[in-house]
Amino acid sequence: MKKLIAILTLTVVSAAAYGVPFTDVFTIIRHYSSNADLHVYDTSYDSANKNVLGSVMSDHFGMMRRYAKLQDENILFDCDDYAFTFKSMVSCYGMMLGENYLCGVLTVKQEKEFAGVPAGGYHALNIMLVNDVLIVVEPQTYEYTPLAEYPNRGNIIGFIL
Numbered sequence: 733m734k735k736l737i738a739i740l741t742l743t744v745v746s747a748a749a750y751g752v753p754f755t756d757v758f759t760i761i762r763h764y765s766s767n768a769d770l771h772v773y774d775t776s777y778d779s780a781n782k783n784v785l786g787s788v789m790s791d792h793f794g795m796m797r798r799y800a801k802l803q804d805e806n807i808l809f810d811c812d813d814y815a816f817t818f819k820s821m822v823s824c825y826g827m828m829l830g831e832n833y834l835c836g837v838l839t840v841k842q843e844k845e846f847a848g849v850p851a852g853g854y855h856a857l858n859i860m861l862v863n864d865v866l867i868v869v870e871p872q873t874y875e876y877t878p879l880a881e882y883p884n885r886g887n888i889i890g891f892i893l
């Protein structure tokens with residue numbers, strides 16, 4: 733048992749040191765969303781942890797609140813803008829911490845309700861690698877779930893990583 737723990741620890745450490753090859757990410761995404769368009773811009777990615785995720789959410793929420801105060805309503809700032817600004821915030825944390833965190837924008841045919849967003853029409857939200865698990869994040873409510881359990885995983889149109 734001790735040996736198994738040591739091997740598992742080494743596996744996690746080596747994944748953290750060298751990153752996750754984009755081909756592995758490709759394979760996982762393809763497993764759940766076989767028809768989605770995939771746009772991948774890096775050869776490998778690092779996994780964030782829950783602390784980074786929490787900090788990104790807190791900073792993103794603060795930024796949204798700060799700029800929303802400047803205008804009563806802007807209907808053009810919608811789901812895609814929330815998703816791209818969230819992705820940008822993750823990139824800023826990656827720059828600060830010297831990591832290449834995986835965070836992408838995904839577009840989906842919203843056939844089922846998720847994280848407070850009702851079914852119907854099309855939607856944009858985020859995918860992120862946290863503790864070596866791909867999760868789907870709703871950047872308007874900050875709820876998230878593993879891609880494996882995301883109710884619209886079969887209706888994803890595209891990913892920009």
Ligand SMILES: [Ca+2]
Nearest residue numbers: 808810812813
């Ligand atoms: Ca928009």
